[in-house]
Every structure is written in structure tokens, then in C-alpha cells.
Amino acid sequence: MKLIIAYIKPERLNAVKQELFKREIYKISVTTALGCGRQKGYTKSYRGVINEVNLLKKVRLAIGVNDDYVDKTIEAIKAGACTGTIGDGKIFVLPMEQCIRIRTGERGTEAIG
Amino acid sequence: MKLIIAYIKPERLNAVKQELFKREIYKISVTTALGCGRQKGYTKSYRGVINEVNLLKKVRLAIGVNDDYVDKTIEAIKAGACTGTIGDGKIFVLPMEQCIRIRTGERGTEAIG
Amino acid sequence: MKLIIAYIKPERLNAVKQELFKREIYKISVTTALGCGRQKGYTKSYRGVINEVNLLKKVRLAIGVNDDYVDKTIEAIKAGACTGTIGDGKIFVLPMEQCIRIRTGERGTEAIG
Amino acid sequence: MNRILKWPMLGAIALLLFGAGSLFGADAAPASAPKMATAASVETVQINLNIVWTIVGGILVFAMQAGFALVETGFTRAKNAANIMMKNLMDFCTGSLAFFLIGSAFMFGKTAWGLIGTDGFFMNVFHEAAGWNWTFMFFQTMFCATAATIVSGAMAERTKFSSYLIYSIIVSAFIYPIAGKWAWGGLFGSGSAGWLESFGFCDFAGSTVVHFVGGSLALAGAIALGPRIGKFNADGSINAIPGHNLVIATLGVLVLWIGWFGFNPGSTTAGIGDIGRIALITNLGAVSGTVAALATAWILLGKPDLSMTLNGALAGLVAITAPCNTVTPIGAILIGAIGGALVILSVLALDKIHIDDPVGAVSVHAVNGLWGTIACGLFNAEAVLGTAAASTGLFYGGGFRQLGVQFMGAAAYFVWSFGLGMLLFLAMKHTIGLRVEEDEELKGLDLVEHGNDAYAGFQIFINE
Amino acid sequence: MNRILKWPMLGAIALLLFGAGSLFGADAAPASAPKMATAASVETVQINLNIVWTIVGGILVFAMQAGFALVETGFTRAKNAANIMMKNLMDFCTGSLAFFLIGSAFMFGKTAWGLIGTDGFFMNVFHEAAGWNWTFMFFQTMFCATAATIVSGAMAERTKFSSYLIYSIIVSAFIYPIAGKWAWGGLFGSGSAGWLESFGFCDFAGSTVVHFVGGSLALAGAIALGPRIGKFNADGSINAIPGHNLVIATLGVLVLWIGWFGFNPGSTTAGIGDIGRIALITNLGAVSGTVAALATAWILLGKPDLSMTLNGALAGLVAITAPCNTVTPIGAILIGAIGGALVILSVLALDKIHIDDPVGAVSVHAVNGLWGTIACGLFNAEAVLGTAAASTGLFYGGGFRQLGVQFMGAAAYFVWSFGLGMLLFLAMKHTIGLRVEEDEELKGLDLVEHGNDAYAGFQIFINE
Amino acid sequence: MNRILKWPMLGAIALLLFGAGSLFGADAAPASAPKMATAASVETVQINLNIVWTIVGGILVFAMQAGFALVETGFTRAKNAANIMMKNLMDFCTGSLAFFLIGSAFMFGKTAWGLIGTDGFFMNVFHEAAGWNWTFMFFQTMFCATAATIVSGAMAERTKFSSYLIYSIIVSAFIYPIAGKWAWGGLFGSGSAGWLESFGFCDFAGSTVVHFVGGSLALAGAIALGPRIGKFNADGSINAIPGHNLVIATLGVLVLWIGWFGFNPGSTTAGIGDIGRIALITNLGAVSGTVAALATAWILLGKPDLSMTLNGALAGLVAITAPCNTVTPIGAILIGAIGGALVILSVLALDKIHIDDPVGAVSVHAVNGLWGTIACGLFNAEAVLGTAAASTGLFYGGGFRQLGVQFMGAAAYFVWSFGLGMLLFLAMKHTIGLRVEEDEELKGLDLVEHGNDAYAGFQIFINE
């Protein structure tokens, strides 16, 4: 099992969700985040002070999947989030040792979906 | 060492906290999240448009523990978060290679508690 | 590759960012979090009720790095976040199996920076 | 004379100036009796001025609806914000209709036994297009709505919306108007005076009739409902459930304060010099209540708590409402200060006895409504002000008579409003239900009762 | 007489009392004609009272700017909050200047063919330091600004800021003033009456002139722009795009409601008894609109939706605006109730036909502006109120004449404002551009158009 | 006459109509001198109208307290929101008491050397229950509170709460009242005129006395405190510290704008025709200031910044405050426009010289207070308006005399208020402490000073 974490542009969230749903991945968790990367930020001018904002608004996805779903998930995120412009974000794949469904107590690959 | 991540219903957070404290697990980090899972969402009607909301408010727990605490932690989360209804959430257990206490620089199992 | 996660005091974020930048680590993701640890919380009195607040405002950093950057990153976080007082926070190092840059599709160590 | 014709809209002024006789009274006979005609005109203008001032006052009192909504929302949790807004809006709306159709007759109709009005139902109180009645009705509607809305704060975060609607109709149609009859029935005309009025009960702008009545109902509501989940622990200890937006709450208090300058000085319903005095006295009561609450909270709790200080401002305002026309500046300062201290003590005491009043409605309106009522018997200084030959306040040589009447009135009002309130809420509790399910309370009333999210997109911990 | 000299500021009162003759009219000859002198004085005080009331009314109407800003912001997303605030602020500012310099002449100058004013450009309408004209101009400016600001809600979250500025100048300088001339031109003096006025068109405080005109422009804007990204799916189904702050939106509605007590009763521009009636009637229309909307939404949608109920309050207010001076209380309650139901149906219908109006501006102002206009022809009851010998409403025996005129007026106004609006917006669309880029819309106008972040530090999902 | 008896509340009107003579002046002898009696009555009604208008004005000025609180909160960070609310509330409360007990005597008591009032301490300024003094005191209290509250914005996010309380008492009891004496002391009666008044110093509604004095104190405070942590970098570069809620800030500006219609037109303290002119002029100054600030910011910074534009509105309002009674519409537009440009340049300049004024209080109130003061000497056009025989403004042929007096007055006020302010703040700095600890500033004053959380539950980055 893997935990797939992705940081994407907020305005792509709906598209990513749709791509995931198309591939029958329905279970995801989403968090707001601020990100700092190659996309150097933008200048925000508040009261005449031109500030380099380097923490941009991002959305963080966390998706626990069985191993055979990893590629599909990555593909879906790429399909939904890629605009080809800087700041599209990253996908991280982490190993996951265990997964428990709280409601039933099921464990492992059963529990994930 | 493991990093235990759980997505639970927000209204269960206090109960989970108490269950953890009972088991002498005092160190946790909590984040707001939106979740999408089997619980198909609810219908929210804003201005007459009945929308399927499929991103529900959830709370994300992250707890770094030593290996011998893993079961206790899972148990505590289950005890506090389980209502037996859809949407109770998931627990993910991730391997953790290192843990550092910033204040003292301690590392490893020392640092976690 | 590793995913380094740190929970720090909010007011140290700017310092940590600067320390990371000094060491040429430019890519980070930041989230608000509430934390509960040794720092027992503070008493907040709302309308005369003195409450022990044990979920304190924290900031969560997530930094994906190549293996040779792990120490530098930890060092930077410690340099920026350590005040020597309780509540300075923790750093967790998680193994990461894969990293994908959404924009280009690059994978692995290429993708991380 | 020619240019004047350009000014008026719809010929209103011209009508006034030359047609005033026919519009405002048959006793003005322009041609044959110049002196009377002139007198009638001056009188007419003063009456117009009274109307303008009373309407301005009524508008300011209406603004208090916004103030209450903001304070109550700010002092409670984000997950119930839309629900509280809804309640504040709807109690005004249903209450306005109920008071117009029914309540106003109970309050201002011909009095039976000094207790209740018996005629004027279904709005037959209007005689002339430009007459005083319309203005009076407008102003009184706003007062009724103030009494009704006080309750929502004490019952916040756990009351069923439909039950609240029923409550608010009953209060505005029945409970408040009859209470109003007792002390204020005589304002409308001969034969309509209430029994307390006949005793010389003093409540110029409503510490008792509006605030104490509203506050006693609030107390009944809070008791009938029981505390919010998580407010009190099994071991009896108390948790803070912090309000989600103190900025909005502070704005609410300032809006209420603004509105109070319509509530108190507007209660002259006449554009006369006394309004300046009443406005100043009202302000002194409020500022001194705020300062006293700040000091009390600072001393007792170690820190100057904002939400407590805000309650102090309201406490000063409520306390000065009854005596605002009869006390001196120094009296106002003392009354306000005592009110400011009282509200803090009361909030702490209610917590101690496990009555959960999320916004402090009972401490502000019941406790300080009572204090304001009694303060008349102590501080009334009519002779000092020159508004009457003798002062009725104990401290100004008025003896105990007025004080006794004030206590009697307060007791009667408490029995009426707390008693009826308790009956009403318990009746609802055992029939249609008064409180939402535990599960719903945890999720928040916005979602469950209205399907709404007051702050869509904002990341908020709703477990708190 | 001595003490009086201490009172006045800048000698103003003294001037008034003793110099009133020279100030307000040459026909007052104090010394030789006591009766006239006295009359002049009473008249002067009444005029002063009219001015005070009209200024108070104008200030209340100005407050509606804050109300509109809050409602529109609350009903849209956080990422566009600063932009909407900016638009509401700037349409008032540019509009005030445009109306003052140009528009007021079109509206109140000497009339050509009953259609348009032709003199008084560049502010030469002022004669005396204390004359009525200044007050009139102040009050009318606020009305113009109200009409102009209605549009911003319907065009929210996707309109280019610079294009919106141009729109608001054109509306205030041209579209609204000429519309105003038709029904209200005669308010300012002889020779300035508009063609609808001559037909006896009834629109006391502006359901048509202000709200229906503004709402029709809003409809044109919403159509010309097209819906927001994500509002309608490819398959024709509809998404909710929830407003980000219902607390602020509710406050906005209450502020508008407060302002409406200047809008309607203030439209007498005279401090006379009728303002009490108009205030009460206005309130009855509003509360009944709110209750009806709540009920309609509850029945149709299963839950009592806050944002719909808020629209209901505004619908009631808009609907009662034209007939507020001519209907009975029961008329007001019916008009408001129908308005409250209409607004819900209209919001649902617009969604069905895929016109995206984020705040319901069309449903509130166009639909209910129309309803209020027609309601005059049905419910006018002047004879019942005693303000005229015969009632003009169909239901009160007035026959179909007034109703016909009302329909004619509504049709004319629709052609004028929707037609011109469509022309204007399409012209902008094909030249300077009316809508921001897709990318910019997704990111939010605050960032893209202003470089601002309305809620810096708050964690908000901006994808929604 | 019979029906009239039904109308009055508490017999007020009857008293007025028939007892007017005894109430308002002994010189009215109803029976024997009909003409005089009538005159007295008209006079009485006008006085009542003045009182009503002045009270309405005072209430509007009070509303500005809410406006200031909202602007200052909106322009600063969420972690200090409760603290700023608290400061705005408490400076009004302590200031009201201090002005009532002490300050009013310094301002309006018998004048010594044109500099300071010497009698009337501890509120012995009241004579009659319905007299003018009460109203005057109410109105002046609100002005004093405005001056006092300006400072809190410039000192936001780093000042100790207890030190701020002490400051606000000293300002209201001493610094402002004496400043007020110089230009306005004569408003209250003979023998109380100030030295600048005798020179013919022009400041109708307080650009100098209220805003320039408040703004100069704000400058002193900002300098004495030093900048917020993180505002300026070691290398001298500047960081933006964005305000946390521009919606609330915009609402605040609109509330201030509403209040200003009490501030300026209310300063007639008389219900006369001039209030219409002053209201219109005030609005023109404000809208033109807003437009100019928008344009200036757009040109200089590339984007139309909301917070800058909001400052522009306030700048226009402050600038037009002194000349609002003496300039023409075109004058108002120019004065406002220059004010709007000035405020942007001033904000940028203060940043350059590393004075940290989080909300722009110095740029709005000091810079534009000064500009408004000087503008009188340039634009005063009394003869054009017809309020005086000759214009005093340089541009209207008045020569340099008035301009000279204005400069002299401005200089005197700067020395007084900046000088005393600097002394006061430095004295506090070296004794009880003026600023919180670094650590406390980082955590936020809400938590540290009050134990509160203004937005409990909301996820907010407090590091910013």
C-alpha cells in the first residue's frame, strides 16, 4: 500500500477529482497548504509595498491506495493538474505499512478502498 | 518508529484526544481536512441548487510513535472515533526513519515522546 | 528520497524559511496545524472560564528531499526553529519511494528539486 | 410665494402650510381666527418634529436587530452562525406581524382591570394618513422586537428552529404586549393605562418592560434547554466555548449602542430639549458600565477580557434605560458602574450553577434590567433636574415609596415572564421538541437545520 | 432674549429667527405685516424640518451602499471579496461625480418632449447657501447611486474592473437620469415634468425608477457576461457556488433595511406625518416578504435557506417601494408576501435558463421592481387612506386605468434600461473587453485585478 | 383640541404647546402678547429642531467609533484583532468620562488668555432639564472621542494596553480640550473664545482641531514606538504586513463616511438649510478623494489597491472637514482630489523614512488635516455662496490674510499636539513601558494581553 501525496494548484482540484473519479478512485483527503517552489511567487502590492510572495496557495491531496492503483492515481493527478506552467506541483509516493478502516476495523488492502 | 495518520469526523476529535490521553499518548498534531470516501456526502442546498457535497469536513491527526505504541494508538483512535456509521474514517501507518526533537536535538525513540 | 515533516512554532516560520534558503532548499509546503505535546498549553480565559488550551497553533512543514539533503534540511529547521523553550517541535523523516513533477512528468531525484 | 411651489415633493409642504387646518384638525380656522390658525401651525410643526424624531428613534431601535444578531453570532461558534442570523431575522419578522395584528391591541387597546387591552385587534387603530398612530405603531413594533430577540442569545446553538419561530410569535403577540400594558398602556390614550402605571411605576425606556421581561424569558429558555454539549464536565468543572468572531461581536455592541440612542432619547417620542439630556445620560451609563466591567474582569480574572467588557457596555445601557429620564449625570455614572460589575459577577455565577447562556443575555438583560428598575427607586432626582417638584429616589429624599413600587413591579414582571416562559418552553419540550438531537448539535445547526455553511471555503475547526 | 444668544453656533439660529425674511423669501415683511411674518417663520421652520428629514433620509440611503457591498460580498467567494468591495465603492464615487456634473441636468433640467432635461449642466442649479436645491441634490445623488450599484452583484466574480468603472459612469450620467426624468422630473420645478408623470404613473419611492431600471441593467449584464466558470455543467445541470460569508450578507440585508427607512419615508422629502405611515407600511412589506420567502424556500427546497430568506426581505422591500405611500397595511402585507414568493421562484427559474446572477440581483430588483410597479395599479387605496378622493387601484374600485399606465411605464423602462444595457455591455465586450480571462477568474479577481488578498492569513479553499 | 391629548407621550407635547412659555423662556407671555407668544413658540420649535438635528449628528459621529474600529482591525493582523477592538472601545469610554468631568471645562469654560477654560469642572454646566447644554455636551463628547481614537491605528499591533488607556485619558482630559478651546471655545458662550478664534481661524468641523491634532499625536506615537517587528528589513527594504480583513475595513470606511454626515453637517448644530449644502460638499470631497487615490495608486503602483483607495476616501473626508461650510462644489472636488493624491504619497513616504503606521492614520488625519486647514485659506468662497460679503480664500480674491492665519494655526496645533504627544509617549516609554515584549508581539496581543482569540476555530497563519 502507498500513501500518495500531491501538492497542486487550487484551481485544478475539481479537474483532478474528476480524473480520479473517472478511474474509480473515490477516496481522497484534501488540505489547504502554502507552497514554495520553482514558481518564484508573484508580487503582491499591499499599500504600495511591492512584496515578493513566495508562499503560494496550494492544495494538498492525500490518497491511500493499493499498489496496483499507484500508477492510475498518478496518471489521474497528472491529467487533472498539469497545465504545463510552473507551479503545477509535485506528487510524492510514500510506503504505507498498514491501513485501518475505523468503522469496521478491517485492515490492509481491504480497508483502503 | 511510525507515523500514524488518521482522518476522523471533526466532532469525534475530543473523544479521540481523551482516549489517547488515557493511554498516555500526549503528543499529537491536528489539521483540518476535507475528505471524500464511501460516505457519499450530503446534499447541501444553497439558493435552491441541491448540490452533492462530496468533500466533507474531516480532521487529520498525525502521531509519531515508537513501534510498541502503534497498537495502543490505533486502539485509542478507534475507540474515540468509531460511531459505526459511514464516514468514520481511516488510519494509515507509515514507516518513519528518524525523529528529531528540535529543542534538544535528541533523535530517535528518545525524541518521539 | 525522504519526506521531511516538521511541526514548528508559527512565529519561527520566517526564520526557518531563511535558513532553508541559505542552504539552497527552496521547495517547501506549509500547512497550519494544532499541536499537543510536552508544552502543556496555556490558560486562556474566555468569559471568566479559565481553560487549559492544549492544542496550540503550530505550522507544519513538508519538504521532499534527496538523501544527501536530509541533514542540511534538518539542520536548517533546527537553526530556524530552536528557541530552547518547550514547544519548539519535532522533525519526522519518512522514506519516500517516488516523486513526480506534475508539469514535466520527470520522476525521482530529478523531480524533487 | 412663488418659489416655494418648486420645493415640495408631491405638494406635501404646500398642503401642510395652507391646508394644515383640514389635515390636522378641524379646530383650526385659518381665515376667521388668525391667532388660532397660527397657533395651529406652530403646533403642527412641533407635531411633525415629534414624528420625525420618533421615526428616527424607531429606525435606530430597528438597527439594534443587527446589533443583537452580530453579538450573538460573534459569541457563539462558526457552525451555528447562519442559524443565529436566521433566528434574529425571523423573530423580528414574525414578531412584527404578530404585534401588528394582535399584540398591539393587547398592549394599547382599552384596558380591562389594568391588565390587558381588549380592542383594536387587526389593525383598526389607524385614523388618518398623516396621524400620529402610524408613527407610534412603528416605534412600538421596534420595541416589541427588541424584547423578543433577547432570548435567542441565551438559547443559541441548540434550539430547534421551528420551535423558536413559535416562541417568537407567542412572545410578540401575547407575553410582551400584556407586560407592556401594565407599565406603558396609558401612552396611547385615555382608558388604556395599566395597573403599574397607576402606581407610578417608573420605567422610562424599558429596563423592565423590554429588557427584564426579555431577560427573564431568556433565563427560562436556558434552563428549559439545558447546557450545550461540552459546556460542563461530568465532574462539574466548566469549559469555555469561545465565540468565533469577536470583531463581529464588538461591532454588534457598537451598533446596539448606536441603537440605544434611539431607544432611550427616542422614548420621549417628542422632539424636545430633553432628548439631549437623555442621550448624554445614556452615554454616561454605558461608558461607566464598560469601564467598571473592564476593571472587574481584570481584577477577578487577571486579564481584561474583551467579551466580558462588551457585556459591560450592554449592562450599563440596560441599567440606565429605566432611569435615563430621571437621574443626574453622577447618578448615571454610578448606575452604569454597578451594572458593569454586576454583569461580570452574574456571568460567573450562572456558570457556577450550570446555566449555560452563551452570550450573557440573562446577565445583561435580566440582571441589569432588574438593577435599572430598582435604580429608579434609589437615584431618581426629578427635583434636581427640574422636571418635577419632588424627587422620588431614596437617595434624593424621595423615601421608600418609589423603591417599593419598583420592587413590586419587578416581582410582577418576573412572575409573568419567567413563569409563562417556563410553561411555554416546557410545553414545547414535551410536545414538538425544543432542542435538536445531540448528533445535530455536534454537526452544527447551520448544516442540519438550514443546509447552509456560513463560511464556505474557510478552514474552521468545527469540533470546538 | 439674552440667553438665546449663547446657544447658536455661528449665529445660525439668530440669522434664522430674525433674518429669516431675507434668507428664505422676499415676501416676508416682518415689521409691517405681523401675520405674514409669523406665517413665514412657521413656514421656515417647517422647511428646515423638511431639510433635516431629507438629509437624514439621504444619509440612510447612503448607508445602503454599505448594505449592497456586504450582501454582494457575502454571497460570493472569498477570492473576489476585495474586488466587490472596490466596485461598490467606486460606482458610488464615479457615479456621484457623474450625476452631479451631468446626470442631474438630464434628470431635473427643463424638459424636452417629456423625455430629457436640457439645462442645468455642470452644477448651475444652486442659488442660495441654505436653499432647498442642495438638499434635493444630496438626496437624489444617493438614489442614483443605488440604481447604479445594483448591477455589480449580478456581474460579480467575472467582470473586468476597468469596464465596470466605465459602465458605472454611463449609468449615472445618462441611463438612470433620463429614466428618472420620465417619472420624477417634475419634482424639481415647473417645466420639468416627464412624460410618464403626465400620465399619472405611480412610483412613489422607486420600485421602477431605481430598482427595475437597476435590475434590468443587471439582467443585461448577467446575460452579456455569461455564467461563472463552474456554475453550469456541460450536461446542463447546475452547481451551487456558495457565498463565503453569510454573517456579513445578513448584516448587509439589515443595513439595507435600515437604509430603506430613508429610501421610502424619506421620499416625502418633507417632515410630515405621512412618514410614519410610510415607515410602517415599508416594514410590513419587508417582514411579510421575508416570511413568505422562508416559507416558499422551506416548502420547495426542504430546508429554510438563509440566503433565499435574505433575498425575500429585499424582495419585500423592493416591491413595497413604489406603492408605499398609497396602500393600506393589509395591502402591504400582501404585496410583500407575493414579492417574497416571487423572488424564490425567480432565482430558481434564472438558474434553469442558465443566467448566472450570483446574488439574486435580477430576482430582487428587476422581478420585484416590476411587481411593485404593477402592485400600485392593483392595491392603490388612496381613498381608504384619505390622501385622495378616489383610489386608483383595481382592487379598490379604481378600474384598469392606473394598472394600464403602470404596465406601459414598466414596458418603457424595460426597453430603455435592458436595451441600452445590452447595447452598452455588448459594445464593451467587443472592444475593451467585459470579462476577465478564464485563468484570472479561477485565481480570483482580488489577486489579479488588485494584487490584494481580502483575508490575508486565513486558510480558505479558493478552488470552490 | 381634544384629540391632541391622545397623542403625547408623558404629556410632553402638551407641555410644549401650552407650557412652552414657562419651559423655554420667561419672555413669552401668552395671554397678553399674542404676537410675542407666537414668536416664542416658533423660536422654541426651531430650537427643538436644532436639538434634534444636533443629537442625530452626535449619534452619527458616535457611529464613527465603529468605523475606526473596523478600519483599524481590518488593516492589521488577525492576532491583534481583539486588542484593537478593545482599544477603540476603551478610548471612547475613558475619554467620555474624562471629557465630561474635566476636559469640557478646559474647552468651554471661561477663557484665560485665550488659551484654556478655567471653570465648569465636574459637570456644573447644566442648568435646565431640556436646555441646550446637554445636547451640546453630547455632541462635543463625540468629537473629543474621535480625536482620541485616531491614534490607536498608528500605534496598532505593538502598544501595551494599559499604557494606551492612560494615553487616552490624558488626551481627552487635557490635550484635545485645550486645542479645542483655541479655535472653538467661543461656541459655548461669551467670554469663552479662544485666541485662534479671535484671529478668524477657519475650521468649521475639525480638520485641524480633531484630525490634525489626532494625526499629530498618532505621528508622535508611531515614532516613539518604532516599527513593528518584520516591517523593515536590516537592509532598509520594506515588507508589506497585509491587513487580515479588507471586507471589514471597507465596511469601516463606509461607516465613517456615514458618520461624517453627522460630523460636518452636524457642526451647524442647527437644523437649517445649510446642512444640505454641507452634506453635498462633504460627499463631493469624499468621492473625489476616493477617485484621485484610486488613480494615483493605479498609476504609481500598477494596480488599483483597495486599502489605498479606502485611505483616499478618508483623506477626502478629512480634507473637506474644515472648509465644508465655506467652499463651492468645484472647490470641494479639487480639495478632495488633492487630498486623495496626498494620502498615497504620504503613505509611501512614511514607509521610506521607516515610520510604521499600520493603518495610515498619519497620512489620513495629519497630512490631510493640515491640507484641509490650508485649503480654507485658498478655496474659501463665502461671497460666492452668499454666506458673507467677502470671500477669504486666496483663489477667490481674499488675499493672503486667511491663508496666513491658517498656517499660523496649523503650526500652533502641531507644536502643541506633536510636542505634547512626544513628551507623553517618551515619558511612558521610560517609566511604565509603551511597547509589549518582542515575544508577545510575535504571539499577538489578543492572546498575551487579553487571553482571547478573536477568531476561535478559524485556521489562520499567525506567523504573517
Ligand SMILES: Nc1ncnc2c1ncn2[C@@H]1O[C@H](COP(=O)(O)OP(=O)(O)O)[C@@H](O)[C@H]1O
Ligand atoms: N521538494 C518539495 N517539497 C515539498 N513541496 C514541494 C516540493 N517541490 C514542490 N513542492 C510543492 O509543489 C508546488 C509547486 O512546485 P514548483 O516547483 O513551483 O512547480 P514545478 O514543479 O512546476 O516546478 C510548490 O509550491 C510546493 O507546494
Ligand SMILES: Nc1ncnc2c1ncn2[C@@H]1O[C@H](COP(=O)(O)OP(=O)(O)O)[C@@H](O)[C@H]1O
Ligand atoms: N484511501 C483513502 N485515502 C485518503 N483518505 C481516505 C481514504 N479512505 C478514507 N479516507 C478519508 O476517510 C474519510 C472517511 O472515509 P469513508 O470511506 O467515508 O468512511 P468509511 O471508512 O466509514 O467507509 C474520508 O472522508 C477521507 O477523508
Ligand SMILES: Nc1ncnc2c1ncn2[C@@H]1O[C@H](COP(=O)(O)OP(=O)(O)O)[C@@H](O)[C@H]1O
Ligand atoms: N509524537 C508526536 N506526534 C505528532 N506531533 C508531535 C509529536 N511530538 C511533538 N509533536 C508536535 O510538536 C509540537 C511541539 O512538541 P512539544 O512536545 O510541545 O515540544 P518539545 O519538543 O519542546 O517538548 C507539538 O505541539 C506537536 O504539534
